[in-house]
Amino acid sequence: MNVHDSERLAGLMEDAGYVRAADDNADIVVFNTCAVRENADNRLYGNLGRLRPAKDANPGMQIAVGGCLAQKDRGEIVKRAPWVDVVFGTHNIGSLPVLLERARHNAEAQVEILESLETFPSALPARRDSAHSAWVSISVGCNNTCTFCIVPSLRGKEKDRRPGEILAEVEALVAEGVLEVTLLGQNVNSYGVEFGQRTAFSELLRACGKIEGLERVRFTSPHPKDFTDDVIAAMAETPNVCPQLHMPLQSGSDQVLKSMRRSYRADRYLSIVDKVRTALPHAAITTDIIVGFPGETEQDFQGTLDVVAASRFTSAYTFQYSKRPGTPAATMDDQLPKQVVQERYERLIALQEQISWDLNREQEGRVVEVVVSEGEGRKDTATRRLSGRARDGRLVHFNPAGVVDQEIRPGDVVTTQVTYGAPHNLIADGELLSHRRTRAGDNWAAGRKPKTSGVTLGLPSFGAPATPEPAAVGGCGSR
Numbered sequence: 001m002n003v004h005d006s007e008r009l010a011g012l013m014e015d016a017g018y019v020r021a022a023d024d025n026a027d028i029v030v031f032n033t034c035a036v037r038e039n040a041d042n043r044l045y046g047n048l049g050r051l052r053p054a055k056d057a058n059p060g061m062q063i064a065v066g067g068c069l070a071q072k073d074r075g076e077i078v079k080r081a082p083w084v085d086v087v088f089g090t091h092n093i094g095s096l097p098v099l100l101e102r103a104r105h106n107a108e109a110q111v112e113i114l115e116s117l118e119t120f121p122s123a124l125p126a127r128r129d130s131a132h133s134a135w136v137s138i139s140v141g142c143n144n145t146c147t148f149c150i151v152p153s154l155r156g157k158e159k160d161r162r163p164g165e166i167l168a169e170v171e172a173l174v175a176e177g178v179l180e181v182t183l184l185g186q187n188v189n190s191y192g193v194e195f196g197q198r199t200a201f202s203e204l205l206r207a208c209g210k211i212e213g214l215e216r217v218r219f220t221s222p223h224p225k226d227f228t229d230d231v232i233a234a235m236a237e238t239p240n241v242c243p244q245l246h247m248p249l250q251s252g253s254d255q256v257l258k259s260m261r262r263s264y265r266a267d268r269y270l271s272i273v274d275k276v277r278t279a280l281p282h283a284a285i286t287t288d289i290i291v292g293f294p295g296e297t298e299q300d301f302q303g304t305l306d307v308v309a310a311s312r313f314t315s316a317y318t319f320q321y322s323k324r325p326g327t328p329a330a331t332m333d334d335q336l337p338k339q340v341v342q343e344r345y346e347r348l349i350a351l352q353e354q355i356s357w358d359l360n361r362e363q364e365g366r367v368v369e370v371v372v373s374e375g376e377g378r379k380d381t382a383t384r385r386l387s388g389r390a391r392d393g394r395l396v397h398f399n400p401a402g403v404v405d406q407e408i409r410p411g412d413v414v415t416t417q418v419t420y421g422a423p424h425n426l427i428a429d430g431e432l433l434s435h436r437r438t439r440a441g442d443n444w445a446a447g448r449k450p451k452t453s454g455v456t457l458g459l460p461s462f463g464a465p466a467t468p469e470p471a472a473v474g475g476c477g478s479r
């Protein structure tokens with residue numbers, strides 16, 4: 001969500017006439033902060049401190065801070081770092097160009113934080129990072145109250161976009177060569193709650209299935225509490241919906257789930273996994289797990305290990321619980337000692353790593369379709385492989401020899417056979433079985449990235465293809 005907001009910020013800035021800096025000497029630096037990660041504030045103030053000499057040397061330079069941490073800390077940011085020019089929150093990212101202008105004109109810092117959403121972020125222009133794959137927000141905010149999570153207090157209640165607007169944005173992206181979209185919401189399964197349509201998400205998946213040229217549809221994140229069978233049926237019956245599910249478990253203990261205020265229980269979670277496996281036997285199921293939540297006993301933790309063993313996740317994002325100020329869990333009794341959490345965490349990792357590896361070994365011999373990506377294979381130069389994602393989301397490193405139409409570009413599609421299932425990825429060292437050049441690959445080769453001009457009132461508008469631009473050096477963007 002945060003990365004996609006950064007694309008909106010980049011689009012807004014371009015529309016306001018700013019040009020992406022080609023090196024570190026930017027006149028404006030925008031931090032889009034996230035409060036979910038640990039130590040987000042230390043990292044922000046560290047980064048701001050490092051920028052201070054550049055700002056002192058160039059008084060015309062402007063620094064803006066937005067996102068969740070800005071929403072949380074508000075005026076505190078300019079108190080702790082008075083060389084910051086603009087602070088804006090999660091509800092008014094569209095105000096950034098105006099606030100920069102006002103700060104320049106008035107020669108004083110501008111802090112503007114709103115309590116509710118001013119404009120749905122998708123109504124703002126976006127400069128996309130990838131030529132072949134795009135994020136599309138279907139909702140923002142969350143109506144749940146998980147006790148470890150700061151999101152509801154910073155992003156507000158769930159706001160759903162109308163299906164027509166979402167589909168118009170997807171069509172606009174496909175018209176610009178995008179092959180794959182990921183539908184984004186804090187809880188995609190409650191999509192439609194605002195306009196009273198319980199089956200809205202499954203209908204949206206099916207509608208995406210009718211969009212000509214859209215090859216892959218993914219979504220994140222579902223919530224086990226609201227996951228309904230019509231979504232599983234839509235996943236199975238819509239050919240361009242990928243056989244992949246990232247469904248946060250958080251804990252396998254009913255007692256811990258209760259104290260996390262996550263209103264499903266382990267047996268419900270497992271029953272969804274069973275149904276998905278029945279409907280989509282090759283689906284890759286991944287998850288998020290928190291170890292060491294306050295009050296977690298050894299028996300509770302064993303419950304998590306049991307659900308992990310039964311679910312056979314392809315991979316899992318595992319986290320050691322740590323307090324987030326402002327959340328109910330931060331003040332709960334029974335915070336666990338670090339060494340207990342660490343020891344459990346290591347046991348969980350060992351179990352999950354073994355499952356991941358076993359499942360990847362089972363992929364050996366399978367033919368996979370891979371959309372070629374950029375920057376996902378750190379060792380590609382040494383191994384002379386290229387990398388990309390299979391339909392189920394697995395990372396595949398492949399030998400780019402065999403059936404090749406001219407050259408292979410990011411965004412092109414190849415098929416190849418898996419020769420080795422490594423612990424965290426698949427290797428395909430045989431010759432390619434096919435290579436399809438795509439418009440996304442053409443756009444990548446020409447240095448063009450999709451730009452959507454914002455979608456309002458169901459009417460799509462299309463951004464002109466960008467001219468080739470030099471490689472960007474970060475400015476905004478943090479997960």
Ligand code: SF4
Nearest residue numbers: 142144146149151186
């Ligand atoms: S479902 Fe829970 S963890 Fe996810 S955003 Fe909402 S409150 Fe946070």
